[in-house]
Amino acid sequence: MATYRIITYGCQMNERDSETIAGILAGRGYRKAAEGEDPDIVVLNTCCVREGAERKVLGKTQELKALKTTHPQAIIAVVGCLSQQPGVAASIMKKMPHVDIVLGTHNIERIGEALENVAALRHPVIEVLDQETVPPEGLPAVRAPGVRAWVTVMYGCDNFCSYCIVPYVRGRERSRLPGEIKAEVQRLVDEGFKEVVLLGQNVNAYGKRLGTGQDFADLLREVDSVRGLSRVRFMTSHPKDFTQKMICAVRDLPTVCEHIHLPVQSGSNSVLERMNRGYTREQYMDLASRIRQAMPDCSLTTDIIVGFPGEDERGFAETKDLVRQIGFDAAFTFLYSPRKGTRAASMPGEVPQETKKARISQIIAIQNEITQRKNRDLAGQVFEVLVEGPSERDPSVKAGRTRQNKMVHFRTSAPAGSLVSVRVTATGTWTLRGEVVGEGSPPTT
Ligand code: SF4
Structure with a gap:
């Protein structure tokens, strides 16, 4: 079976796009390459928001030349924000002819067809579109394992902060329909995810052009009503669009984290x-x-x-x-x-x-x-914590987050995905330590 490796740079929106790329590749019979195994296709899902990220991507792309010497049939694809910048696709193809596929941000779902064309014609495929679209609904995805899933609710940004490249490479704001988002969240909960993070460059602008009159606070209400969902988070918020209605939604909706x-x-x-x-x-x-x-x-x-x-x-x-x-x-x-x-x-x-x-x-x-x-x-206080699994640093204890997104380490036999009440016993800058004092959320006073 042919294998793939996806290397993702940048933000959670890119992480989410990489899950879709993995889903498309898995649907075409590819499996994820094991550690140390030379993959048949490498996808670099790129970022250009900071100079450092761009340098890393170009360095990695150059490095992949070596793969072509040991594995000449391997296919190398560079997709996402960096490729979307004017002139970058042509420059990559000129300076790095070992690259086979370049796709921009508006058509990453074309990775399957691009692969087929390269494999059949042994000719590079470059598709960087100016036309901004909302990707088709229902694309497959291989989700990162865990209790939390990412859900993109909107694409692009209209703000043009003077330092930011995002509006140029991700285009103007486009929102998904609330019904589609709610259905995706319900599917994720049915698959076992407990928490969703709603993603957008500026989630508070959600719905502006939908014509349904619904805004992000309304979307939170819709998502909050999904059966079996424990927690909702969202990012990123723009201060100028953060309304009082949003504040009330975060305060009042039980699943929306503080x-x-x-x-x-x-x-x-x-x-x-x-x-x-x-x-x-x-x-x-x-x-x-x-x-x-x-x-x-x-x-x-x-x-x-x-x-x-x-x-x-x-x-x-x-x-x-x-x-x-x-x-x-x-x-x-x-x-x-x-x-x-x-x-x-x-x-x-x-x-x-x-x-x-x-x-x-x-x-x-x-x-x-x-x-x-x-x-x-926070020492001595009791918090609701969602158990995420063994701590990376010390697998003898479990790690989880409070609703306020503070990481806590504690001992418990409760499996990942459980909600437990944890009393904070020791504090540091990045993590807290605690002891479990009960199942579920602590009682409110
Ligand atoms: S709101 Fe964020 S994504 Fe949009 S232009 Fe400003 S910094 Fe960039």
Whole structure:
């Protein structure tokens, strides 16, 4: 039986697309190559959001040349965001003639036909479409094992943040129909998944062009009603589209977890304006405070870009101040790197790399201190935890997450997928330790 290997870069949307690619290949009789086995087809599902990711993809593509020497019939496919960028497909084919297939983001489901054509004609296939579509419903998928499944609810983004390449490679916002999403979630629950993560570049814009009048809060309500589902999460939220109705939906719907990932990117109004984020520092802080007011136990996490063009000492100080004032549960921090084709790439005021590095270290130190303090406050409290399986670091204990997305390690005989009540007994920056004090969710007061 022919074998495949899929190497995925970037975000969860790409992880989800790779599950579809695996499903299509499995449907054509391929099986996943074992560790150390030379596969018959390698698919690189690529990312170009950050310079580092792009470099890695190109390095890996180059490296795969060696596979063709030991296994000349092997097929190499480069698909996804990087390939969708103008001129990249032609450049790959010119510089790396060992690549057989290049597909963009709008037609990854064509991988099966592309493979057939390459195998029959031994001629490269390049299909990078400008036309934005919603992929056909019902495509097969080989889901990553576990208790959690990813469900894409919308594609693309209309926001054009000045540093971001996504709207150019993923196109404008297109939403799936709520009925199709609900049916997929029901199928996943019937297959044994307990938690779903609803995915989109900006899930709060869900439904805008559907013409049904339904928004993301309405979609959450639909998904919450799926029989047998334990938990719903969603990402990513854009602060400017996060409505009060959304806050109420997260607060009121039993399966929707109290964790909101809300990228702020900067605490400086002038930087936010140049980033074209569509909100001010004050509006963001007001939103965070309304979320906390409605749900005092809701965890808030964020993304921060350090060293955006024109970020001066004052602007950076405003970001540090915002991080301290909000007290995020966690922050994912990134050094700004220009992406060709975006507006920010030609903005003046480049911040030296050394300054960026010094600033990111400061932000990380501040956030780590906050995270540790917030985690320390959890000691002694009891949380509902969804058992995920043995901990990767210490398989003698189980790992699971609270509704607030905190990872906890504990001993239990309860199988993966069970909900247990866990009392936190020790805390660190990244994980908590605990003891099981009961089955299911802790009683509410
Ligand atoms: S919201 Fe901004 S950062 Fe997020 S995908 Fe859209 S353009 Fe990119």
